[in-house]
Amino acid sequence: MHSPLIVLENVHLTLASAAGPVNILSGVSLSVDAGETVALLGPSGSGKSSLLMVAAGLEAPTSGRVLISGQDLTRMGEDALARFRRGQIGIVFQSFHLIPTMTALENVAVPLELLGAPDAFDRAKTELEAVGLAARIDHYPSQLSGGEQQRVALARAVAPGPKVLFADEPTGNLDGATGAEVADLLFALHARSRTVLFLVTHEEELAKRCGRLVRLKDGHVVADERVTPVT
C-alpha cells in the first residue's frame, strides 16, 4: 500500500505575543511522497517558515499531527525529536547557521558525529568535495564567502543521508549569481540522493524547479498543484 513520507494533519500553531495569541497556522493538512520536491510559497507572514519548523520537528504544533516515515513527531519529547532528526532530516537555513568556532570540515562532521559515525570526517570531506570546497575544508565560517558558507551548510545537511531535506530560503541571503549556483547544487544533491526536498521560498523561478507548488496565505493552504519542474 502506498504511504506518504510526510503527513501533516490539520496542523494549527498559535504563538503567544505581548498583544495576545497569534494564529500562525490554521488547519494545514499536507502529505508528501518519497522523492518529491515541494516548494512552499507565500507572502511574508503567511506561515511558510513556521510550517517548515513544525514539519521538521523544530516546533510542536498547538494541535494536529505530524508524521514522518510513519512516526508521530507530536508525541515525541524534545530529546527524542533531536535523536529522530539525526538520520532522517537535513536542514538548510537562510542565514547558514554554521558554528563559527568550527572549521568547514568540522561543521559538516557534526551531524555524523552526533549519529556516532566512526568515519564522520572522511564522509564530511567527501561531501565538501562534492560541493566544490575541497580546498576550503580547514577554513572557518568567517573566512568563507556567503555562497561558500551556504555550500558548507548544504554539505552538512545531506551528509548523514537524510530522508527529508528542508531548505528555508536557501538563496535569500545571497546575490543572484551565487544564489543560482547554490540552487543548482541543491537540486543536484537532491537528484543524487532522491530525498524529499521541502523548499521554502518566495522566488517563483526557484519554486518552479520543484514538482509541486504549495501556496500559503494567512496560515492556510490556498493552492497545491503538481507541475513539471523547469530544469
Place this chain on the structure above:
Amino acid sequence: MNAFVLALRFARRELRSGLSGFRIFFACLVLGVAAIAGVGSLSQAFLTGLSDQGRVILGGDISVGLVHREATAPELAFLKARGHVSEITSMRAMAYAIKNGVEAERQLIELKAVDSAYPLYGSVSIAPKQSLASALACASGTCGALVEQTLLYRLHAKAGGIIRIGTQNFRIAGVLTNEPDRLSGGFALGPHVMVSREGLSRTGLVTLGSLINYTYRVAMPASASIVKFRSDAVAQFPDAGWEINDRSKAAPGLSRFVDELTMFLTLVGLTALAVGGVGASQAVSAFLDRKRSEIATLKSLGATGGFIFLVFLLQVMIIAVAAVVVGLIVGAALPFAVAASYGNSIPIPARYTAYPDALILAALFGLLSAAAFAIPPLARAREIAPASIFRDIASPASARGRWPYLAISAFAALLVLALALVLSPSPVFAVEFLGSVAGGLIVLRLCAAGLRWTLRRLPRPHRPGLRLALANLTRPGAATTGVVVALGLGLTLLTAVTLIDGTISDQVQGDLPQTAPSFFFVDIQPNQTAAFDKIVSRARTATDYKRTPMIRGRITALNGVPSAKAKVASEAKWAISGDRGITYAAALPKGTDIVEGKWWPANYQGPTQISFDEDLAKPMGLKLGDSLTLNVLGREMTGKITSFRNVDFSNGQQNFILILSPGVIDKAPHSFLATVRVAPAEEEPLYRAVTDRFPNISTVRVKDVIGDVNNLIQQLGDGMRLASLITILAGLLVLAGAIAAGNRARLYDSTVLKVLGATRAQIVAIYAMEYGLIGALTGILALGAGTFAARIVAVRVLQVDFSFDWGTAFLTVVGGGAATLLFGLGGAWAALAAKPAQTLRNP
C-alpha cells in the same frame, strides 16, 4: 562514540576561540582561589614553623608550669628522671634606674630568672656578644641582667648602667636580641629582663603568696613518649595542679590566633568567590546568550539538551580549571613573597614552602563555586528551543532550568559550605558569616529588583538626560542588578569591618578610659596593706579605690570530671586552660550583679561556695548546685556554685570569674590586687609614691596598656580592611563585566543619540548620571546592610555599645558611586569614540 568524549571534542573546538566572554569569570575565579590558597599557605607556613620550632619556643620537649609555688622534691625528682631539666622563674616586677646612687626612672618589667641549663634548645643572642653565664653572673653585691632595648629607652639607661629590682642592684650586661622561648610567654605588660636564679633570690621579691610562675622545662631523649610523660605525671601527682605543655603545642594561644585569623581570611576569600560567582553566573549567561543561535543549530542537527549542557559545562569547567591553576600558582607564591618582603621582621617562625593541602582545598573551593554558579545558566541554555533559530520565541533567560540541574548546583554550594564548616575552628562563626553572605546576596538581589521596580514607576523627569539615565537603569539587560549585588556585597563587608573596628577603637580609646582605673597594683603583701591604703588615700582625686585579695589557681574538675575530659565549648576553653585569678569576699561586693542564685549569708564560714561568671555557665555546662574543683598552691579544694554573676570585662576594672566564700581560701597565703582612679595630674605623683615605697609591688599604668592594645587593634583592623578589599576587587571585576556586557547596547544608543544631534559631552553626562546614581544607591544599600551587621556583632557578640562613624558612611556612598562611575565611563568610552556611520553600516 561515548557522549562524554564527543562533548569534550565539541568543547575543545569551542575553546579555540579563546577566553572571549570569560575574562571576568576567569579573573574572579583567579582572585578568589589565589586569596584562599595564599591565606591557607601562609597560615600553614606559620603553623608548621611554630611546630618545627616547638621545642625551642617551649624551651623543652615538655614544660611544666606552677604558680605561687616551686615543685616539691618528689615532683622535681620525677622530672629529672625523665630528662635534662631547666628551671625558670618568672614574674612581673618594677625596675628602677639607679642614677647617682638614687632611684630615678622606673618601669614595670617581665622578669625571668634562668638557671645554668637554660636554654635547653635554641640560643640566646646578646649585644654585645658574650656568654649567658658571664652576663648574668653575680659578683661583689651586683648581679648581671640582660634587658630588652625598650627598657633602655624608657629608663634612659645604657648598657653598663645599674638598675634595681626589689632590693638588688643589677648591672645591665647587654641587650637581649633573641630570647628563643619568648613566644610561649604570652602577653607582656613590660619589657623583658633576664637574670640568674641567684640574682632573683637576692631581690627579696620571692615570698609566699607572690604571683610567681615556676616553669620546669624537660629535654627528653628522642625515644621518650610525651603521652607517657603526661599519663605518669597525672597518675603520680594527681593534685599537683601543674600545667603541662609539650612541643607539639608550644604556643597554643598563638596557634589559635593564627587558626582564627586563617578562618576569617578564608571566609573573606569565600565571599570574594561568592561575589565573583555572581559575575561568573552573569558571564556564563551572557556567553550562552551569544551562543543561542549555535545551540539551536546544534539541536536542529540532532543534539539533545543533555548533550548541549555537557558541551558547555565542560567548556566552563575547563576554563575554571585553568583559572584555578593560575590562582593556585599565585596563592602558592604568597609565602615566598612574604618571606622575600618581610622575612626577618615577622616575629613568628615560619617554614615558607608550598603546602599541597592548602592548595587542594583552595582548588576544591574554586571548582565547586564555579560549578554552583555556572550550572543554573547552563541549565537554562539546555532549554533553548531549536525553533529560536528562526525567531525569538519564548526567552530562554526566563526559564529556570530543570530541577535536577538546580539540585546539582545547590549541592555544590552546600559542599562549599560544609567544607568551610568542617575546617573552621569555630563552625558557629563560619555558619553565621556565610549565612550573612548568602542572606546579603539575596537581600541585595531583592533590593536591586525593588530599585528597578521603583525607578520604572517614578514619574519621567522633564530633563531628557536624566530621563534617559533612569530608563537605562531599568531597561532589559541593564547592569543594575549586577552592580548592586556584586559591588554591594564587597562594600557591605568593608563597611561592617570598618564600623566594628571603629566601635572597638572607640571602646578602647573613648569609653574604656572613662571607666577603667588609672592603675592596677599587683602583689601587695598582707603586711603592706595598711601603708598602701594610706598612700592612696593621700591622693586628693582618688576614686573607685578597690583592694581585693587575690590568689591564682586552676579549675581542675567540673562536677568531679577532670577539666581535660569535661565537655566545654571552645569559647570557654580559656577558663580551664591555665591559672585564673581567684578572690574571696564575705559580703556582696559593691556593684555585683547576681543573675541567678543567692550570695552566702554574712559571716559564713562553712564549706566553700562559689559565685561564678554567668557567661561561662552555658558553654561549660554548669548550673546552680554544680561543683568546681580548684587547685591552689598544689592543694585541691572543691566548692559548690551557689550563684551566677554578670561579669563585665569591657569596663577594664577588677573582674574575677571566681569569687569564693571565706573559710578555706582566706587561710592560704595570698596577696592583694588594688585599682584606683586618679586625675591625670595626680597619676605621676601616685606612681612615684607607691613605687618609691614598695619596690615589690608591680604597678601597671592602664594608659600604657590601652595604648598597646589600641595599636594591636589598629594593626588587626588594617589587616581585615585589606582583606575586605579583595571582595571589593572581585566586586569591581563583576562590575566591569556587567558594564562590558552592555557595551553593544551603549554603542547603538550613543550612535542614535549622535545622529539625533547629541554632543559627546551630553552623552557623557547621561552615562555619568546613570552610573553615579546606581553607584551611590548601591553605596547607601551597603551602608545600611553593613551598619546592620556591625551593630549585631557589636551588641550581641562583643557586648559593647555600637558607635556609628559618619566618615565611613560618607566614604562608602561616595566610594561606591565613584567606582561605578569610573568603570562605567571607562566602559562607555569606546561607544563614545565610535563613528556613527561605521556603526550604522554594521549594526
